[in-house]
Amino acid sequence: MEAVYAACLIVGILYALVSVVFGDWLSQAMDGVLDFLSLDGPSIFQPMTLVGGITIFGGAGLLLERYSGLGVWMIALFAVLIAIVGAIAVFFLYVKPMENSENSIAFTIASLAGSQGEVIVPIPESGYGEVLVRVGAGNTNQIAASYDRKPIPDGAKVVVVDVREGILYVSELNLTI
Template identity: 30%
Template sequence: MTLFGYPVEHIYLWLLVINGILIILYLFFGDVIEAIDETTFIKPVLILAWIIFFSASGLIFEKLSFISSVFGMIISAIVAFLLTVLLNVFVFIPLANAEHSLSYTEESLIGRVGRIIISIPEDGFGEIFIESKSGMITKPATSIENIPISEGEEVLVLKIEKGVLYVVPYEYE
């Protein structure tokens, strides 16, 4: 079958090639696109995925089956829709949720012991390193008593305000 004067296999192949290029461009510029239009229900990556699945399954149906091209396009559209829904539900949505969930909350850091990795000057800020089961956490810190704390010293987190940990030197008893 021909479409627009070209064999359908060539159209499927060109769709694959063009969408492959668009996906590579989307890898580089996707954050910009998503920042411009954050509220859309259908994301550009889902449209690109649908076209890839449609053209790939259409090419397979054209080459390997004896069904008509029109019926192959209908089946390809259905297959592409189902695969895109599965990709969205089982990959994209969990990844989006994983970006927003951390393995700790700032409130859970209160009472924890950490080590100073950038010394805290008097009335200044440094950086604290806290080890946890999920990895290493580094946060800005300042002394609650406005005293200098040197690098490598262990400290106790007493409170958190605006993402800054307020600490005191930790003394073992």
């Protein structure tokens, strides 16, 4: 049984090393051939969780076999239980937080209401111009109209008062103190 435990431990360690060092390269080279490993079912069955459990099973089995006086079946049972607990820990401490950490740099035009910007194409009193609005770490140029129906010159600081039909309605920001 020691050979089974050692094989599980070695395969798990090799999988971890190969996926860390060559993961992106292999993914591109194989062009999605192994995408079936990312199961569409519950995310607890992700490869990282399964391989982590197998690795823990191997390590726990080896340690229990060498340092406990338990029988073969008790060692296997305890190794399986430790592997299940370890896989659950890997899932909740690594996989789940990584799934939740995926961020998007996308924004909706409606979310620009209340934002400040700068006029880059002058806005006439009854026409359209363009404003530059900061979004996250970047900027976006958007079509804008004057909310107050007053002309707004190039370079003026503005605030987005309303968004309708993809057009930002802005007012000049008067910063008098």
